[in-house]
Amino acid sequence: MSTPFFVSAPGKVIIFGEHSAVYGKPAIAAALSLRAYLLVTPSQDPDTINLSFPDINLTHSWNKNDIPWDSIVKHINLVDNLPQTSEELVPEIVDQLGSVLADLNSSLHYTACLCFLYLYTHLCNQELAGMSFCIRSTLPIGAGLGSSASTAVCLASALAILGNRVTSASFLQTDKILKKENNDLDFIDSWSLMGEKCFHGNPSGIDNAVATHGGAVMFQRMNNPAQPSVRTSMRNFPAIKLLLTNTKVPRSTADLVGGVGKLNVEYPKTSNSILEAMEHLSNTAYQIMVRPFFGAEERKKLRELVNINHGLLVALGVSHPSLEKVKIITDTSKLGSTKLTGAGGGGCAITLVDEDVSEADIAQGIAELEKEGYECFETSLGGKGVGSLSFEDVPQELRSTVFSPEKFCAYSDRIEIEKVLSTNALEGWRYW
Numbered sequence: 001m002s003t004p005f006f007v008s009a010p011g012k013v014i015i016f017g018e019h020s021a022v023y024g025k026p027a028i029a030a031a032l033s034l035r036a037y038l039l040v041t042p043s044q045d046p047d048t049i050n051l052s053f054p055d056i057n058l059t060h061s062w063n064k065n066d067i068p069w070d071s072i073v074k075h076i077n078l079v080d081n082l083p084q085t086s087e088e089l090v091p092e093i094v095d096q097l098g099s100v101l102a103d104l105n106s107s108l109h110y111t112a113c114l115c116f117l118y119l120y121t122h123l124c125n126q127e128l129a130g131m132s133f134c135i136r137s138t139l140p141i142g143a144g145l146g147s148s149a150s151t152a153v154c155l156a157s158a159l160a161i162l163g164n165r166v167t168s169a170s171f172l173q174t175d176k177i178l179k180k181e182n183n184d185l186d187f188i189d190s191w192s193l194m195g196e197k198c199f200h201g202n203p204s205g206i207d208n209a210v211a212t213h214g215g216a217v218m219f220q221r222m223n224n225p226a227q228p229s230v231r232t233s234m235r236n237f238p239a240i241k242l243l244l245t246n247t248k249v250p251r252s253t254a255d256l257v258g259g260v261g262k263l264n265v266e267y268p269k270t271s272n273s274i275l276e277a278m279e280h281l282s283n284t285a286y287q288i289m290v291r292p293f294f295g296a297e298e299r300k301k302l303r304e305l306v307n308i309n310h311g312l313l314v315a316l317g318v319s320h321p322s323l324e325k326v327k328i329i330t331d332t333s334k335l336g337s338t339k340l341t342g343a344g345g346g347g348c349a350i351t352l353v354d355e356d357v358s359e360a361d362i363a364q365g366i367a368e369l370e371k372e373g374y375e376c377f378e379t380s381l382g383g384k385g386v387g388s389l390s391f392e393d394v395p396q397e398l399r400s401t402v403f404s405p406e407k408f409c410a411y412s413d414r415i416e417i418e419k420v421l422s423t424n425a426l427e428g429w430r431y432w
């Protein structure tokens with residue numbers, strides 16, 4: 001695909017099983033309509049790689065010839081000329097990248113640049129002319145909705161395209177396709193997991209799997225690292241009424257996953273019992289969600305399971321007073337059942353809204369949440385996974401606006417980005 005081009009990947013909501021997913025228990029998640037977008041344009045100087053990640057106030061550039069290619073490439077494991085992923089980030093490569101990351105003095109910027117360069121050095125090569133990469137997200141960042149995974153999927157897919165590791169996406173939204181095996185999507189999924197490993201040490205892979213493949217899944221990481229994770233698509237995912245509340249309390253997935261790890265070491269039997277309870281819970285929820293008939297009784301059971309899941313996450317120490325406040329408000333106004341979603345510690349909660357609650361009562365509940373300074377989202381679940389938008393697929397009269405890095409970086413908010421770029425605004429988005 002010729003530059004410029006866009007790629008985009010969705011965020012996700014974990015409905016059941018965050019944290020236990022890291023320990024090989026099944027979890028259920030669905031793609032969100034909120035997405036990250038990455039614009040790739042040729043750099044003015046063909047030796048320069050430019051990053052512009054305005055959501056995290058990062059602009060950075062490298063001369064591509066300053067990357068220690070020879071010392072890195074010798075540690076890349078190639079099979080049939082294809083780079084292979086590994087269980088852990090290759091320490092020698094991380095060490096070599098240290099020389100070009102040394103001038104980054106914030107850990108936030110360091111991890112984002114490490115993720116970029118780790119994928120760049122594996123998927124592209126020194127001959128590739130310098131490009132500019134600008135990422136904007138309509139997701140809240142660091143809030144439990146998979147912003148890191150959608151970023152990693154955007155980077156992995158764009159770099160795989162530039163490095164000729166995948167064929168271009170071909171299917172339009174309107175095409176009826178029966179997905180079976182798809183090596184390109186599996187390639188992007190596995191490399192975005194390496195990107196997630198740069199953001200936090202021990203990702204289960206559920207967030208990047210949903211951001212890559214879209215839809216709704218039951219996901220299970222295998223305890224034996226040699227075995228691939230199991231991803232079961234949930235095609236009949238029931239239409240559930242969901243309210244998303246962002247407490248805006250910042251937190252880091254890496255810290256929260258680390259905290260559960262410590263609990264596991266200190267109280268292994270207790271924490272294993274909690275993780276096992278979560279396993280039963282996800283399995284029970286799955287059986288309910290795939291029933292051909294999904295009525296009032298099933299909705300009630302799911303709400304009960306949401307309450308139990310939240311309680312178990314509290315026991316793992318990953319809630320936060322702000323999340324408990326969301327729970328108190330939604331419980332008191334009898335909106336439905338609430339649990340934290342994603343890593344917790346702040347960030348977002350989901351409420352499975354009781355179907356009997358009137359629109360007026362929902363509006364009243366939302367007003368109370370907003371009074372606390374929280375932001376409520378209405379979003380749809382189960383959307384498309386990673387997609388790309390080529391210059392040629394955009395009407396000629398729109399191209400200079402859509403592919404302008406200056407304009408893209410300057411959009412003030414989610415609404416503006418979606419107005420220009422969303423799949424509703426442009427029909428040319430293609431999927432693998």
Ligand SMILES: Nc1ncnc2c1ncn2[C@@H]1O[C@H](COP(=O)(O)OP(=O)(O)OP(=O)(O)O)[C@@H](O)[C@H]1O
Pocket residue numbers: 036053054055056108111112135136137140141142143144145146147148149151199200207251252253254341342343344
């Ligand atoms: N638009 C973006 N531009 C650049 N970096 C981003 C962007 N979105 C996310 N990131 C990276 O991801 C990090 C946040 O990831 P983190 O895993 O802590 O939260 P999350 O993915 O939003 O939530 P969860 O993992 O619980 O679903 C940010 O600190 C940043 O490094």
Ligand SMILES: C[C@@](O)(CCO)CC(=O)[O-]
Pocket residue numbers: 014017018019020021022144146202203204205206207253257342343
């Ligand atoms: C907390 C966690 O379970 C979900 C984060 O969205 C971590 C992971 O599965 O990688």
Ligand SMILES: [Mg+2]
Pocket residue numbers: 146147148149199207253
């Ligand atoms: Mg994350």
